[in-house]
Amino acid sequence: AFSAGSRLLKGCRGGHIVIRFALGGCANRPFFRIVAANSRRARDGKYLEQLGCLDPLPNAHGEKVVGLNLERLRHWLGCGAQLSRPAEKLLGLAGFLPLHPMTVTGAERLRRRRQREQQPGAAPADGSAEPGTGT
Amino acid sequence: KPAFTDEAVQTLLYKMTGLDLHKVFRPVKKDLRPPQYKLMTEAQLEEATRKAIEEAKAKLIMPPVLNEREPIDDVLAEDKVLEGTETAKYVFTDLTYSIPHRERFIVVREPNGVLRKASWEERDRMIQIFFPKEGRRVIPPVLFKDENLGTVFQQDRHEDVLNMCIAQFEPDSPDYIRVHHRAYEDIEKHGKYDLLRSTRHFGGMVWYLLNRKKTDGLLIDMINRDLLDDATSLITLYHVLHPECQSAKEAKEGKLQGVDLIKVFVKTESQREGYIQLALQAYEEAMATSSAS
Numbered sequence: 001a002f003s004a005g006s007r008l009l010k011g012c013r014g015g016h017i018v019i020r021f022a023l024g025g026c027a028n029r030p031f032f033r034i035v036a037a038n039s040r041r042a043r044d045g046k047y048l049e050q051l052g053c054l055d056p057l058p059n060a061h062g063e064k065v066v067g068l069n070l071e072r073l074r075h076w077l078g079c080g081a082q083l084s085r086p087a088e089k090l091l092g093l094a095g096f097l098p099l100h101p102m103t104v105t106g107a108e109r110l111r112r113r114r115q116r117e118q119q120p121g122a123a124p125a126d127g128s129a130e131p132g133t134g135t
Numbered sequence: 136k137p138a139f140t141d142e143a144v145q146t147l148l149y150k151m152t153g154l155d156l157h158k159v160f161r162p163v164k165k166d167l168r169p170p171q172y173k174l175m176t177e178a179q180l181e182e183a184t185r186k187a188i189e190e191a192k193a194k195l196i197m198p199p200v201l202n203e204r205e206p207i208d209d210v211l212a213e214d215k216v217l218e219g220t221e222t223a224k225y226v227f228t229d230l231t232y233s234i235p236h237r238e239r240f241i242v243v244r245e246p247n248g249v250l251r252k253a254s255w256e257e258r259d260r261m262i263q264i265f266f267p268k269e270g271r272r273v274i275p276p277v278l279f280k281d282e283n284l285g286t287v288f289q290q291d292r293h294e295d296v297l298n299m300c301i302a303q304f305e306p307d308s309p310d311y312i313r314v315h316h317r318a319y320e321d322i323e324k325h326g327k328y329d330l331l332r333s334t335r336h337f338g339g340m341v342w343y344l345l346n347r348k349k350t351d352g353l354l355i356d357m358i359n360r361d362l363l364d365d366a367t368s369l370i371t372l373y374h375v376l377h378p379e380c381q382s383a384k385e386a387k388e389g390k391l392q393g394v395d396l397i398k399v400f401v402k403t404e405s406q407r408e409g410y411i412q413l414a415l416q417a418y419e420e421a422m423a424t425s426s427a428s
Contacts, residue, residue: 052230058223060274063243063257067265070240071231093244094227095211107220114219 015040019051019076020084030056034068034087036076051076054090068094137375139200139342144375147368148338152195155333156184159191197338201307209252217248226253228261236262255308270302279303279314288321297336319343328356341369345376351407354397358414361421367393370400380404394419 018039025031032054037047052068059065073096077083083091085102092100137144175183221244229240241253241261253261263273277283279300287296297318304311319340322328331337344350350369357366374383382403386396394415401411 061257061260063224063226065261065264066225066227067230068227069230069232071233093217093225095242095244095250099214099217103220104216107216107218110220 012038012040017048017076017079017081018084019073019081019087021054021086022047032056034090036072036081039082049076066090066094068096070096144342144372145197145338147372147375148197148341149195150368151341151365152335152337153333153362153365154188154191154195156187156191158333159194160187195333195335197335198301199306200339200342203309203312204255204305204307207252207254207258210249211242211252212250214248214250217244218246221246226257226261228265230265236266259305259308268302270299272303275303275310279310281317284314284317284321288318291327291330293318293322293327293330294334294336297331297334315339316343323349323352326352326356328353329360341372345369345373348377348404351405351411354405355407355410355414358397358411358418361418363393363397363418367396370396373400373404 015038017036019034019036020043021032022035022037022044023030023032024044033050034052034054035047036049036051037045041047049072051073052066054067055065057064068091085100088097089100089103091097092103139145224246225244227240227242227244231239239258239262241258242250243253243257244250260273263271276299278287278296284296287293297315300311300314304314315336318336322330322340323344328340331340341353344353350373354366354369357363357369370382370386374380374386377383380403382400385399385403389395389399397411397415401408401415405411
């Protein structure tokens with residue numbers, strides 16, 4: 001948890017240090033850099049240090065490549081940096097942090113939605129579609 | 136059981152490799168530059184030759200011969216809740232600069248929620264992506280497939296293929312071992328031992344042939360080129376590796392040297408006795424005529 005006492009990093013005036021994703025790449029081709037930056041900076045602006053990268057599109061072998069500099073990550077977390085929610089979820093998937101509760105909740109919601117779509121079949125789907133197109 | 140890295144074995148293999156300076160420092164394809172000429176005295180020329188021999192020794196250090204690596208299948212966590220959320224797997228690589236590549240953490244989160252350690256092929260690929268090594272490609276070239284190796288071997292380019300293989304694969308990967316064994320088999324089948332003679336692959340080839348007892352062709356080749364010392368060291372190595380065979384016991388009892396050792400070996404162990412006897416006869420006749428004249 002963030003507390004005003006853990007101001008070991010006096011480098012940022014006002015804001016606090018976050019570890020988040022900075023978006024780069026080209027049109028229809030995103031690429032994220034995992035970055036430690038001042039929270040009040042632009043998303044893609046000047047950062048303190050790059051701690052890794054994430055390629056959201058699967059490669060020829062069907063894998064999404066993620067690189068994490070765990071040693072520097074531990075250093076910034078030890079100095080009192082915060083994590084953004086996507087960063088926490090990614091580290092939960094990696095096994096560095098415990099699995100994020102929202103990941104579990106999202107998975108269960110998705111499963112319930114898929115079950116609802118499969119089970120009733122065609123009839124309630126027509127019934128729910130008509131008022132949708134009427135309004 | 137004697138290993139490839141034993142001192143005695145290494146010295147014998149190194150002696151057999153030979154030191155042909157003209158072949159080791161053969162011109163490699165580089166940028167076109169006019170040749171440089173230097174004027175030297177006898178002493179300076181000796182000094183330059185000595186330094187060249189030192190550099191050649193460094194170039195002839197043998198690459199390691201290891202057993203095939205065990206496949207990794209270690210599951211770190213199983214989270215059934217994540218099943219069906221993702222479509223592709225995530226490969227997480229630890230990018231800490233100061234850890235050796237063997238100890239790096241590379242884990243894979245599958246779409247069914249299982250968090251497992253990455254297999255050796257995935258490890259090699261990821262390490263090449265993030266820490267590229269010169270001469271190595273992320274996806275191994277098509278050259279190393281079995282059907283294409285045959286074409287290259289017909290062009291007598293075993294040495295180039297083996298150098299590329301050393302640059303591309305780890306010494307204990309199954310691909311490295313497969314390519315090397317194919318190369319050695321092909322050389323042994325056609326008797327092209329001289330292709331590897333002054334290179335760093337010769338020791339590995341001799342070790343392979345000794346372990347499978349296919350040394351006859353090599354022995355004939357050595358006798359035909361009047362390399363009797365190499366032939367004797369080959370047979371001594373054979374005795375070191377297979378001490379329970381008959382010729383080893385006879386050699387130890389009689390403490391035989393040189394041509395006698397070869398004759399004992401030929402009588403007991405070899406398959407192609409006739410050829411080796413012929414070659415030995417030809418060699419002895421040549422020695423007799425040269426000493427007479």
